[in-house]
Amino acid sequence: MFQKFLPLVAASMLALGAGAAWAQRTTITVGGQLEPPHLDPTGGAAAAIDNVVYSNIYEGLTRFAADGSVIPGLAERWDISEDGLGYTFYLRQGVKFHDGSDMNAADVVFSLDRARAEDSTNAQKGLFAAIASVEALDELTVQVTLSQPTGAFLFNMAWGDAVILPEEATEDQLKTAPNGTGAFVFGNWVQGDQITLNRNPNYWGTPAMLESATIKYISDPSAAYAALMAGDIDAFPVFPAPENLAQFAADPRFSVIVGSTEGETILAMNNAQPPLDNVLVREAIAHAIDRQAIIDGAMFGYGTPIGTHFAPHNPDYVDLTGMSNYDPERARALLAEAGLPDGFTTTLKLPPPSYARRGGEIIASQLREVGIQTEITNLEWAQWLEEVFNGKDFGLTIVSHTEPMDIGIYANPDYYFQYDNPDFQALMETLNATTDPAKRSAILQQAQEIIAADYVNGYLFQLAKTGVADARIRGLWENAPTQAIDLTGVYWEE
Incomplete structure (x- = not known):
């Protein structure tokens, strides 16, 4: 996506003339109707948690792509034993948590053992029921042994409930100061109003094109409509007032993005x-x-x-x-x-x-x-x-x-x-x-x-996924294969 973007930069500079400044927007304000109760996707059932943190802040061994397929995440590859009971995950090198600490096999062991523990508060504890043991073979290799073959195991590991957390994280930190490996770093949370994310300068993968993103919470559908019309909100991925979609569709300033959800x-x-x-x-x-x-x-x-x-x-x-x-x-x-x-x-x-x-x-x-x-x-x-x-x-x-x-x-x-x-x-x-x-x-x-x-x-x-966005915004998901507002590939096309 970044390579496609480079010709736009060159063309814009030529149009403006030598020495002219080219201003590409690098921030976005996204609307959400439901504010999360906290920010730990492994300790709550609210979809609003994953809306903020999935892929943006936290990542799992695997992840869901925009089309719903399961693709590598923090594990760049894996081997499956012939009996279907052994999964050997090979972790990516050089991945760091947002606090600068290394992400390694010990964090994976901690995260999966915590999720499946008897006192786990994970809302989808059943995802981990087949795990018999999790073992770090070395710093970047994890062996997961199942009690029985599980056809959906890689799919299960892509859920937000299965993201990898730092081994030293406390419950309070997980809820209020998320420390993940994703393309955005948690900025701040003004409760009752908004959450801000900032681009992770040390991201292991393709960096986010946005410097920052703000998710602003507007529960009233009429207020959501007014905020979009006034330009206070750039995009509302799940717009709460479907009666207004026809009006937005008729306005060239906006694009209406209707897709499916789970x-x-x-x-x-x-x-x-x-x-x-x-x-x-x-x-x-x-x-x-x-x-x-x-x-x-x-x-x-x-x-x-x-x-x-x-x-x-x-x-x-x-x-x-x-x-x-x-x-x-x-x-x-x-x-x-x-x-x-x-x-x-x-x-x-x-x-x-x-x-x-x-x-x-x-x-x-x-x-x-x-x-x-x-x-x-x-x-x-x-x-x-x-x-x-x-x-x-x-x-x-x-x-x-x-x-x-x-x-x-x-x-x-x-x-x-x-x-x-x-x-x-x-x-x-x-x-x-x-x-x-x-x-x-x-x-x-x-x-x-x-x-x-x-x-x-x-x-x-x-x-249905009924989204409304500024017509110049690219990269928002049309469909919602999981509970995410994935901003990692979003950018402005001026």
Whole structure:
């Protein structure tokens, strides 16, 4: 990308004349709706953490590219044993953490052992469940031994939850002063306002083209629109007001970047709380929901209906929307069969994103039509994490799961929606031990069918990536294969 950029420099200098100064913008202000609770991607579930730190500050042994493929990260290559149990990672030479210390095999051992420890707070601890041991063979070689073959192991190591941390890092430092190996160094955090990143002058790879980047948090969609129009924000990779996209598209000052995400947006149900512990009740809720009305009303048409927890752009996706088609009469009959002919009342706790707040009002109205009353509570993100995700104190909630290929969360009975199906758990164990692509595909399709038939959650739509940016900005991701606002390849084209 830098080589393509050089002719632009030369051309601009010629146009301005000898001795003229050429001013290329090297800073950017990016908008975000949700501020992270802290900055440790290995110790929290909030997507807003990875938005800031993934690739920009922290890197893993492998990483996701813009197209979703898994490519080398801090490990420049690896060997896999014939039995699929041994992974030997060869680390890049000369990589330093932002504090100047060397990144080596001891840091990898520390990071993976910490993530899989019994007292680990890693939100995706299951990614590391198959690891039996991690050993430093020398300063730049790490041997990871698995307890069973794991077909998705390199994929798992690309998640933000698997980034490599410095061995001497403390919990407080990880949360407030991240010290990674990425192309940007953490600058400062004005809580409630913005986070600043600065270019890492000692980066081991291709340096960032931006000198600095500021992520400014604007939770209100109207304020986000005003900030873009005024030029206070240069880009909003996930713009929270889809009703304004047509206006931006018609304005030559802006480019509208619409792509796909890994975000399965669901009406999550507490499977351990009566009467939601009854599959008939969950099925009734699923049939009471008009997905297209939610997509049109809350997202202004942006979104793809889903009938299970899987991304429609994935080649293994099965369209199961027909199993939970909009059928209010069927919903009422199911409630009656469950012994609730007059319906019931439950809570609907909504996090800040507009898809949740707007979608929640629509869903509450749809459920009311079949006799289900909802007590709506709007929560800030930290409250939602405390009450819903960690405390499991809810009946219904709406959230978009933006982690890649995360159907495995349904194998964890302690996960916030508390689905406990031993058959599904056994199927995920089989998947983890399967390396043959065709067999993995068949298992994934079966997994989708199981959770759809159990009506674990109300499956709504795949979240679209609706971005708006100054038309001169290049390098922003069109799609979101992971929860990242990757700024490492972003630049201005004047």
